[in-house]
Amino acid sequence: MNTTREPEDRWVREAAEHLDGQAAELDSTIMARLRQGRKAALGSLHNRPSSTIPWLRPLAAGLSTVALLIMVTALLMQRVSVTETHRLSALEDVEIFSSGEDLELFENLEFYSWLSEAEFPEKT
Amino acid sequence: MESETIQEPLDRFLVSVERKAFVMARMATRDTDEALDIVQDAMQALVEKYAGRPEAEWPPVFYRILNNRIRDWHRRQKIRNLWRGWLKPWSESNDRNDDPLEQIQDPGVVDPGEGMDRKASMARLEVALANLPLRQREAFLLRAWNGLDVASTAVAMGCSVGSVKTHYSRAIHTLRQFLEEYRP
Known part of the structure; x- marks a missing residue:
């Protein structure tokens, strides 16, 4: 097994050595530009965002989503309660009109209410 | 603080891979300037995004960035050549020996x-x-x-x-x- 692989390994090794030679023989202009690029890259090391930010970002996004949801829910609840109140008063009106009672009684409700609350001296 | 502690090993790592990375990029692009741009771009991306990762992860990550940049370059070239082909059907490509x-x-x-x-x-x-x-x-x-x-x-x-x-x-x-x- 190993003997059959040996020639292949040899030329692969030779190829790697040849490529090593190429990499070692780069001219000074290319090396200078590579050095310059490396320095520029390392220079950005100090400007890169803090390592706390990567996990803070999703947290902030999550919190803002929750806040938004709460706001939307509150608005919806408020809307529901307002419409509920309207619906209830409308139902009361329907009840009054459909009850067949004397409408005059309802028209003078304020008067009857005042009458019941007012204090009159009892007749002896 | 963190930046200072990783600067030295990062510099050492980049020195160890820059020549090979350049040869690989030049082999793929057949263009010295393009290859230099690709290598610099890869180094920049590694420093900006992965400098905080363990040192053992740098080689595969760096070569992944490099390969992605090379592939992006090839895609751009393909699109550019497509446009050239449409705009200039009788190009001099026949004269070139491939x-x-x-x-x-x-x-x-x-x-x-x-x-x-x-x-x-x-x-x-x-x-x-x-x-x-x-x-x-x-x-x-x-x-x-x-x-x-x-x-x-x-x-x-x-x-x-x-x-x-x-x-x-x-x-x-x-x-x-x-x-x-x-x-x-």
Whole structure:
């Protein structure tokens, strides 16, 4: 097994050595530009965002989503309660009109209410 | 504080890979300036995004960035060539000789005998490598030259271990065939 692989390994090794030679023989202009690029890259090391930010970002996004949801829910609840109140008063009106009672009684409700609350001296 | 502690090992790592990265990029682009831009871009991306990762992860991550940049470059070239093809149907491409053998540099009469044969065959290998499909070349250069193991090569290539094995074995087969075909 190993003997059959040996020639292949040899030329692969030779190829790697040849490529090593190429990499070692780069001219000074290319090396200078590579050095310059490396320095520029390392220079950005100090400007890169803090390592706390990567996990803070999703947290902030999550919190803002929750806040938004709460706001939307509150608005919806408020809307529901307002419409509920309207619906209830409308139902009361329907009840009054459909009850067949004397409408005059309802028209003078304020008067009857005042009458019941007012204090009159009892007749002896 | 953190930046200062990783600057030195990061610099050491970049020094250790910059030459090979450049040779790989130049082989893929056949253009020195483009290759230098790609390598600088890869170094920048590694420092900005992955400097905080453990040192052991830097090699596969760096080569992955490099390969992605090379692939992006090829995509852009493809689109550019497509436009050129549409705009200029009668290009001078017919005049250009695309035979890879024609691109082999004359090895010169430096070493007689076996030395010259070896040099010529390495020059052929270089041409064959440059003409390999992108993924096969990546697999060969990462495994055979950069010495990455299969798992790290898979990370660097962004594919499965099985795919790495397939690409590498195809690369070996193609290169061997090419070298045997043109053996003097």
